[in-house]
Amino acid sequence: MNNTPRQTSALAVVSLVAGILGWTVLPFLGSVVAIVCGHLARAEIRRAPQALEGDGLAVAGLVMGYIAVGLGVLAVAAVILFFGGLAALLAFAGH
Structure with a gap:
């Protein structure tokens, strides 16, 4: 049986790292990169499931990215309303 090990998608790793950076060093930019790379990684993994893995990494990056962007939008709305x-x-x- 030819059981070749699957490679982890580089885009999934980038999504996870960018999601972490979106919460720490690069708040908005890291989150956007995490979202874009996460979607690209999941599509790449779906196209070649026998060769690539890392869907969980991509999902984690997506979740962190979307939550950070959502909290950012809520913060901006709160400042504007205040x-x-x-x-x-x-x-x-004054009247």
Whole structure:
């Protein structure tokens, strides 16, 4: 029986590393790279499942990337709502 070992997808590893970087050093850029590379890695693994592995790594990178982007969007919305409410409060108090 020819049982050749499967290689780990390089894109899956990049997705995982970028997802970790998205939470630490490169908040937005790392998260976007994790999302893009994660989707590319999963497609690559699906095309050649007998030769490649690392779907779990790609999924972990995707999850970290999407959560970081979602929290970033929520943070920006919170800042806009806070300062918008503050400006409205000051505008109404001035009358």
